[in-house]
Amino acid sequence: MMDTISLPGPDDVLAAAARIAGHAHLTPVLRARTLDDAAGCSLHFKAEHLQRAGAFKFRGACNAVWSLDGAAAARGVVTHSSGNHGAALALAAASRGIACHVVAPEGAVATKLAAIAGYGAVLHRCAPTLAAREATCEALRVQTRATLVHPYTHHDVIAGQGTAALELLQAAGPLDVLVVPVGGGGLAAGTALAIAQASPSTRLVLAEPQGADDTSRSLQAGARVDDLVPDTVCDGLRGLLGAPNFAILDAHRSSDGTPVEVITVDDADTVAAMRRMAVHTKQLVEPSSAIALAAVLAHRARFAGQRVGIVLSGGNVDPDRLPWLS
Amino acid sequence: MMDTISLPGPDDVLAAAARIAGHAHLTPVLRARTLDDAAGCSLHFKAEHLQRAGAFKFRGACNAVWSLDGAAAARGVVTHSSGNHGAALALAAASRGIACHVVAPEGAVATKLAAIAGYGAVLHRCAPTLAAREATCEALRVQTRATLVHPYTHHDVIAGQGTAALELLQAAGPLDVLVVPVGGGGLAAGTALAIAQASPSTRLVLAEPQGADDTSRSLQAGARVDDLVPDTVCDGLRGLLGAPNFAILDAHRSSDGTPVEVITVDDADTVAAMRRMAVHTKQLVEPSSAIALAAVLAHRARFAGQRVGIVLSGGNVDPDRLPWLS
Known part of the structure; x- marks a missing residue:
């Protein structure tokens, strides 16, 4: 349901950054040589799993x-x-x-x-x-x-989520592409606004579970698909794309009118990427975060030699899913 | 076997720091409010699991x-x-x-x-x-x-391992106590030298698996116990204390002659600490690292209100031990 509240714009991300400074952590940007070699590009991970409460949220x-x-x-x-x-x-x-x-x-x-x-x-x-x-x-x-305060359609929530990408663009220098996961679309829409604000030439790529691919279908159809029943290990990405989120993403097109690219990812690839993150960077991220790395690894040619930013959205893995650690 | 090579001293740690600068990472010092609350003291984690090749080694x-x-x-x-x-x-x-x-x-x-x-x-x-x-x-x-180049008795290896504690003392400010795991004693002896060099009033505490407690027994007896068959989940701590390592640790006493304190830790507590690290800091550390946190949590009274440094020695967990990630 689209309410009467206006959509946030690029400047709202800047205002959000000023508002949350001192409350939210300015999380680090991580690099990993081994993963760069595996991906064939240079990866810059914004470590939102180290954010307060364990996620960009x-x-x-x-x-x-x-x-x-x-x-x-x-x-x-x-x-x-x-x-x-x-x-x-x-x-x-x-x-x-x-x-x-x-x-x-x-x-x-x-x-x-x-x-x-x-x-x-x-x-x-x-x-x-x-x-x-x-x-x-x-x-x-x-x-x-x-x-x-709705989890992903709220005006100020969308603007606030954009600050992760804003900080990443500021810290990592020029990026050819930014890859973020998409579920309800708070992070995705916020990132689109951050790109418009700070680095319009940076390409936005969304990573979405194959079992919850409503965003992919919505952006292709030019209208929200809202009858999908999600089935994915990515518990943070089961929400369907919100109306304002769709509006912002649908409007975020390249200069030739191409819609935002969505890569759909198999859950097995996501879990493998989570494992790679653990083994090579010692970072525990949730499947909903690892999906962005999985998208890059599954489509190396689209990112070859590029400077790629990835928002690691969170690290709140259900401890019961880590038997060795229990 | 003690060879004829002289023992390293505090200044050798300084020389090592200069020698490895530019090759080794200057790893960050991590904080975690939730763990501070659980431990009743302020914990400063030197993140050697983020070191090159995944360990202080x-x-x-x-x-x-x-x-x-x-x-x-x-x-x-x-x-x-x-x-x-x-x-x-x-x-x-x-x-x-x-x-x-x-x-x-x-x-x-x-x-x-x-x-x-x-x-x-x-x-x-x-x-x-x-x-x-x-x-x-x-x-x-x-x-x-x-x-x-022996894994833990080599003169330059011991001096080099001390640089982790040196950097921690420099980055975290005055620490009341430094807790490090002990196996063969490379890190333990190096840390003793770093303390002597940079912060003699800092107390050294060693964390050792109950199933490989030769260091505890050796320091109590004043002579190396070398007939122990280790049985512990901490695969990095199964080596027996080396001769030069014993000599350095045996000589590192408080002003009243008290030997270095060794806390022996049950494997179950170590695995629980590894889980806490994963849940609260999103860091994957090996059991041989988590043992230091386990030692603090099992003996809160000894650390109450203090500024405690911990060297997280490594993060090379066997991926087969993480079934969810496989």
């Missing part, structure tokens, strides 16, 4: 929380998310000392819920359906008059 | 290689190691463009052997006994006239 949540005027802030924020956004919003709200309500479905991962509660948010459980999440969230919003 | 190997005069360098280096030292020496030799021979026993981990060969060393296989390793190595040394 803190940027958007923090921008949304600190954009509120005093009266709105006093009423708090509310969202529905059982994953990184819930934890990010909880921590962002704590950074301003305001209330945060998080609606999470039954069956959500226990460690993620513990993180949300650990940051001081109030958890509200609901049935594991999108309808139940939205209804519970709306009831809470009406009751508390808190501001709804 | 590159420091000692590099110092040894670059200490050779031209004639000796032309004859190359030789060692026996199926682990991090073999890869480190191979890479160090490559950095100077000299020959490297590595003796590795049958049954060694395939990925480690591939790394050694990948750095350009000549691999020599032998039977999986210490006697076979030493005999094969000695025969090669005589045949090639290459210099033997």
Whole structure:
């Protein structure tokens, strides 16, 4: 649902960067000779798995929380998310000392819920359906008059997510291409804005699971595909592309009108890329992050010899999925 | 076996630091709020798992290689190691463009052997006994006239390993205590020298597997225990304390004559600490590294409120031990 709020623009990313400075970490850019050799290009990894709360999501949540005027802030924020956004919003709200309500479905991962509660948010459980999440969230919003901060369609969330790419472009120097994962499209749309702001000649490539390829199909069709049932190991990329996210990405075309390129990736390649990251860089990233490296490795010719930026979006792997470490 | 070579001293660590600058990475010092809270002290992690070849071992190997005069360098280096030292020496030799021979026993981990060969060393296989390793190595040394660079007793290796602690002390500011793992004692003895050089008031604590506690027993007895059969998940800490390593550690006493403190750690605690590192810092470290954090967490009272330095010695986990990533 497209609401009446205007779409964020390139300058909103700059404003977000100023707003979240001092709250969000300025994460490092990692290099790995072995992976450069394997990929046949030079890779510059923006380490958002080292961001506060373990994912880039803190940027958007923090921008949304600190954009509120005093009266709105006093009423708090509310969202529905059982994953990184819930934890990010909880921590962002704590950074301003305001209330945060998080609606999470039954069956959500226990460690993620513990993180949300650990940051001081109030958890509200609901049935594991999108309808139940939205209804519970709306009831809470009406009751508390808190501001709804949607995980990826919110104006300030999109602008905030763009700051990761902005910092990467500033730190790594000119990049031929930027590769980011796409699920709901908060990071993808924010990155498009950051490119428009800071480096219009940089190509944007999105990496999407084959089992959740609505963005690929939407951008090809020129209209949102919203009837897909996602099936992928990338738990952070199961959301369908949001309406404002589609609008921003659909408008982000090269000078000859070519739409944004989407590479769809097989889950097995994503898990192999996660393994490569662990072995060669000692960094633990979630599948939803490793997919960007997998996209490059599966299409070497498209990146040969280029300077490639990759946003490692997060590192919140379910510990139960790491048996050796349990 | 103690040979006639003199023991390295504190100034040798300074000389090593100058020698390896530009070859070894100046690795970052990592912080983690969640782990500080869990430990009740402030932890400063020297990230040697991000060192070249994935472990602090590159420091000692590099110092040894670059200490050779031209004639000796032309004859190359030789060692026996199926682990991090073999890869480190191979890479160090490559950095100077000299020959490297590595003796590795049958049954060694395939990925480690591939790394050694990948750095350009000549691999020599032998039977999986210490006697076979030493005999094969000695025969090669005589045949090639290459210099033997022992994994932990070599003068320049010990001095080189001390540079990790030196950099940590320089980067983190005054530390109350430094905790490092101990196996053969290259890192432990080098760290003792670095403390003597740069921060004599810093307490040295060694972390040792309960199933390989020869250092603990040796320092208590005042004589090397050399008949222990190690049994631990920490594959980097199965070597018995070397003679020069014992001599340096035995001499490193507090002003009232107290010997260096050794904390013995249960393997289960080590694996739990490895998991904590992965979950809270997204860093993949080997068990032989995680043991230092485990030691602190198991004895909080000894470190309460203190500024604690930890050398994360390496990150070369056998990929087959990470099933989810395979």
